[in-house]
Amino acid sequence: MSTKQLAGEDEQIVRRYEYEDSWVLAAELGFADEDIDVDVVGETAIVVADTPEGVSEAEFELPGSDASVETKNGVLTITVEK
Numbered sequence: 001m002s003t004k005q006l007a008g009e010d011e012q013i014v015r016r017y018e019y020e021d022s023w024v025l026a027a028e029l030g031f032a033d034e035d036i037d038v039d040v041v042g043e044t045a046i047v048v049a050d051t052p053e054g055v056s057e058a059e060f061e062l063p064g065s066d067a068s069v070e071t072k073n074g075v076l077t078i079t080v081e082k
Helices: none
Strands: 002-007 013-018 022-028 036-041 044-051 054-061 067-072 075-081
Touching (some): 036 075
Antiparallel strands (some): 002 013, 022 075, 036 044, 044 054
């Protein structure tokens, strides 16, 4: 397994884990699960969050298109099969 940590302009931390059969992207968004909507289009994940300041949108480029998405306790997890 290898790990890579990235920080965006807003210092939001995204971690990428690489396993033999998959990649996992994990980001702590800090919002309630029902306020987060994620769509995967091709190799791009589009994350929309309804925040107290308004609607916030972010895009993540994925290492493949076979992705599953889960949000739990404000943490977004995207798993992409190799």
